[in-house]
Amino acid sequence: MENQATSFIVATRTALTQASALAVQYSFSILGAFVLLICGWVLAGFVSRWAFAGISRVHGIDETLARFFTNVLYYGLLILVFITVLGQFGVQTASIIAALGAAGLAIGLALQGTLQNIAAGIMLLILRPFRVGEYIETGAVTGTVKEIGLFATELRTADGLYRLAPNSTLWNTPITNFSREPSRKHQITLGVSAKSEVDDVLSTLLEIAKSNPDVEKQPAPIAYVNSLGGTISVTLEYWPRTKGWSATTREMLRKTKASLDAKGVEIS
Template structure:
């Protein structure tokens, strides 16, 4: 009986000794893991902040794009820190990396359409075929850009409607930007009877254009004959600032009609 009790005591002492050794070992591992987590979290924040400041200084890089790149960098550093912490406890990190890669591939396949929009959004923000406040037209979408996001672009139509366009749709179609260039051309075409004084009509058109202060002097406005016949087609061609193009074109049409009426030139 005494021998059995001695064996129990020895076994208990051995178990306690092993438990205390394990506690010391894992306490150091836990302490090291906590230090790694704190340092990694702090370093990831500092690196992402420095990266954002550096990317923001690059000309033509949108703030949305800069934040996207810095967030990707930050989360990549945090994943690296997490894998390193697991390595402190003897976990096979190679299998974890392989699992993360397989999970990333599965998510990428499941979100293929979304990733296309993100890729298109990045290209739109880098190449900048349009900016916020510009009026654009695609095959099926027309409006003023109000916001460019990573997934979609928000626009406002001419009649005040809200429109949301996926970035992949905008990236895969030709875009006409009506606001990008500082000057824009406008052609005013009229038909006058062949019995009218052609030179008077041409000179009148040119005088109306030269009297309008919003019509650019360079390039100079031009008038020319498009076609002959029972009705003669004549055209006034001029350039105006893009921001004033719409109002100038409407005023020019009204003023031309008034001036033709005053000089007795009939429009057919």
């Protein structure tokens, strides 16, 4: 009995000694991991802010794109810190990296369409075929751009409707931007009676265009005869400023009708 008691005491002391050694060892590991997490988190935030400031100064880089790149950098650094912490506890990080790579591949295949929209969004933000506030038209989308996101672009149609277009749809089709250039050509074609003084009609059309302050002087307005016959077809080409284009063209149509009516010219 005495030998059994002695063995029990010795085993208990050994177990306590080993437990104390493990506690000391892992307490330092836990403390080191905690410090590493805090330092890594602070460093990731500092590096991401520094990267955002640097990327934002690059000409042509949109704020949305700059935030996307910095977020990727931030979470990438956090993942690196987490893997390093696991290495403190003897975890085989190579297997974790391989598992993350396989998971990333599987997620990429599952979200292939979404990744296409992200890639298209990045290209749209870099190349800037359109900007917020511009009016665009593609094969299936028409409207004023309200916001350009990484996944989709928000637009407002001419009749006031909300439209959300996937970026891949915009990127894979030709885009017509009605707002990018400072001026846009417009033409008025009308028919007048063969008895009308054609030169007088043409000079009247030119005077209307030249007297409008919202019509560009260069290229200069031109008026010409399109066709002859029972009715003479005449055309006025001019370049209104893009800003206020619709209002200018409506006003030009009104003045054209009023001026020709005042001269007794019959319009058909």
